[in-house]
Amino acid sequence: MNRITISLPNGKTLETAPGTRAIDFIDALTDDPSSVYAIRMSNKISSLNKALNSDCSVEPVVAKSKDGAEVYRRTLCFVMEAAMHEIDPNYHLMIGHSLGYGYYYTLADGNGIHPPLIEKLKVKMAELIAKNLPINTYAVCYEQAIDILEKQGLTDTRNLLRYKCPPAVHMNTLGDFTEMYFAPMLVSTGYLKTWEIIKYGNGFLLRFPTSQDPDHLPEFHDIPQLFNTYERYKKWGKQIGVTTAASLNEIVAKRKINDFILISETFQQKCIADIAQQIHDRKKVKLVLIAGPSSSGKTTSAKKLALELQAIGYTPKIISLDSYYIGRDKTPLDEDGKPNYECLEALNVQLINENLVDLFDGKEITLPEYDFKTGVSTITGPKLKLGDNDILIMEGIHGLNDKLTPSVKAANKFKLYLSPLTQLNFNEHNRISTSDNRLIRRIVRDSQFRGKPAAGTIAMWDSVQKGEKLYIFPFQNNADAILNTALDYELSVLKIFAEPLLKMITPMEKEYSEACRLLRFLNVFPTVDPTEVPERSILREFIGHSKFKY
Template sequence: MEKRLIQMAEKAQGDYSSPIVAVKLNGEVRDIQTPFSESDTISFIELNSSLGWKIYRRSVLFLLIAAVSKIEKNAEVIAKFTVNKGLYCEIKLPGREIDPAFIAKVDRTMRAMISENIPIIKHSIQRTEAIERFQKLGQSGKVNLLSELSQDIISIYTCEEYTDYLYGPMLYETKYLDRFELDHEPFGVLIRTPDERTHGQIRKRVSQPKFGSILAESKAWADILDCRFISDLNRINREQAIGELIRISEGLQEKRIAQIADHIASNREDVRLILIAGPSSSGKTSFAQRLRIQLRVNGLRPVMISLDDYFLNREDTPLNEKGLYDYESLDALDTKLFNQDMLALLAGQEVQIPRYNFITGMREWKEDAFLSIHSDQPIIIEGIHGLNEYLTKDIPRKNKYKIYISALTQLNIDAHNRIPTTEVRFLRRLVRDYQFRGAKALKSIRQWPDVRDGEEKYIFPFQEDADVLFNSALIYEIGVLKKYAVPLLEEIERGEEGYTEARLILRFLQYVNEISAIDDIPNNSILREFIGKSVFFS
């Protein structure tokens, strides 16, 4: 008789403080309906963990889609993006709009399914059989996705009469899925659930209209390019039309940068400080350089100042919870000197700009580091704290123009399977750190949780304070990054630290066909900051 992990999980549950939701089977994440053998290495994943809450959110999304299908067979749910501290899903209903009453009905249906404790059953079937099923259901995106896969056997999930293919494991009973809230949104719904930072509490809704608008713009760009899903990107690549896609993608970004520069130039008398901030690997440096060029086109002569030069001496740098120097903290910067210098520059005075020596951990004052500016010279400042008003607290708000930049991917795997923005940024960082810093994949994997914690503390809370948001994601970049990332991730062997994280990324990348048209990527592309041969980096 085939052994399944579910029985073992039920026996082990008493050793865990929260429900067991999945397992690491030989280092790879699997659901607990997976069969196993005596020789397998097994460790359980509980809900109260980063992986556990991701699995939980995926399961709640599955329940939502199943509930909508139960109410209206012809409804279409599309998982769009994370905003307002939840996941926004568009719902398309033939002949009617989505209103609060419909969302309330979905909520009641989901909670009824939870109270009935309906099993979510995993089936391993032939890929050809799955394709036939989804063809009958009219789910062309899923058909195209499955057609690209190489394996013969795939897993699908059923809940009552609803069947779906979701990327990654899910919980096996609906009774665990009661921690969620639904909010009606234009054309759809926002699902809010807990995560690893809320200690099991449902995220409170936070209105993010500016962030929402840039996410909507990113999806509009996908429509312009006729490339909404990974299968679309693979088709374009297969048809050797990827060069055109690259050029249009880059053209959309260049046009947006030019629009931002035009707006700054039209307010040149007031705007003197241009502050650029964003999370790790969002392409801030390349964006700043391209904006500088567009400002020159508008007759301005911007100068660039690095916030890194205003680090305190290492001995004065605050420590984080682990007792390490916290260079992510605003308190690591000499904000008093920074404000003093900026005010002096704006007043037409000459200022000696410090230079921070990262080897000695000391600020240096060099004779060739004096700076003064004229009225046609706005100051561009790039750094993670640019949106925090405290950084420039002594400078009038009208003299500041704040830009938030992030890589908000336009692609989905398919209608029900998103590609989280953090996944793409991690790939960028992984490739860049190896290309230019000689760092292996394991180091990037180890550092990523701390990077994410810093973003949550110091960047994301201020994104709505920006005057404009810019999306640095390029719709084709995943196929390019795959070429560089896969060999690095495959170096991590089973049993080594980071193996589980590496396998999760490799599993996601299996859906993407590698793009080899590297020469078609212009040398001023934001992507060049990560893969090399950028005109902005020596």
């Protein structure tokens, strides 16, 4: 009889029959089976029900991990959708954006979700979880998948299969509810111990725990301006008829993508022009501070905003916060003993404020310069003096933190937060993560301009996000305006650059599981020729050939 060998994390091996599932030998993986949400099989994330048919290495994906948190959230959303289906199959939920540690949901028909329905949903969801029901994954033929999705009323998911036509389609089921498979889930509902649903806006928030503390919900911090920005873009998407990957596919198939690109770029430019007008209307603004997470398009946005300010009579001057690093020998160290260039203390805050006060008093200053090769800061930069119509633009991760510019009066500052807040969804129940959008931008840019392989970018992404959570996201509410830098066609362009880079990551590399996930993510999008991207588009910051100089 054939046998397969499974290599375990403790260095031991297990010989077993082909078809054995990870859940069958879970006790050999860990002392705490309840904390294992999935497995990493030869560096690919799979369900505990995955049948193993060849020699492989297997590691547990635990609750207290990024991968574990993603499996948990995905399953939580699926169980909630099944609960709503049991209440009334005619109710179709539509996932929106994330807010805090939660996802915003509305009804697909646009009607408000009233408290009595939300209470019914909570009760039904708790029932499904208490029963510890199995969540099954199975394959059906294409024709059967279409029939299932149409009967379930999952129109957007069904439309995805108009443009992606595999002979077999994997589906997830819970009771009478079935949905197309996108990524691994928990094997049963009983794992879902920590969650809540709260009324919010026209719908509700489904809240979940952090990866650091899977047993408790974090405190909810509302960010109304961010919510309003999302809602504006969602409304815009509905107006132009592009809200999902399927609707984008349809535009490409009908050869209307050129018009959509121009519409998207024009709308974004209008938003930038609106912000320039806000700055003008404030009258006393002398300093525009721009901040946002990695790959938000801050550099191009600053240049575009400068042009809009020029158009209404200002003369913008851009100062780089990178020039104000205090020097490698004075930079605080992180927990690993490495220089922490992302903390506020890595900047010469005193000099920043002295320079700003002098400039606003009409004095001439000499800007500092920082040599990234030697790690030395010197006051040898160009001289700068402000005229009557001059306005300063400063771009950097600490722009929203008032501790960066305590000597500048609030009336003289305008704080702008940037992020690619895509309003597109995959389908009714699967959203496109802002973080994934940024990571794909970063992978492409790092390859194009820094020669860094995709595995290297993925490997340092957790560290990048950690810095964002510490130094950027807590200050979002301080923003005077929020600019969405996403372009709803961009993933179809980035796909051309990113896919070959991700396919070069091998199963022997830890980053393979993330590469597989991102490739699945990109697979639903059509391709769009990069030559169609305007020369001054924010997207050019990542794919190259911009008319702006960086």
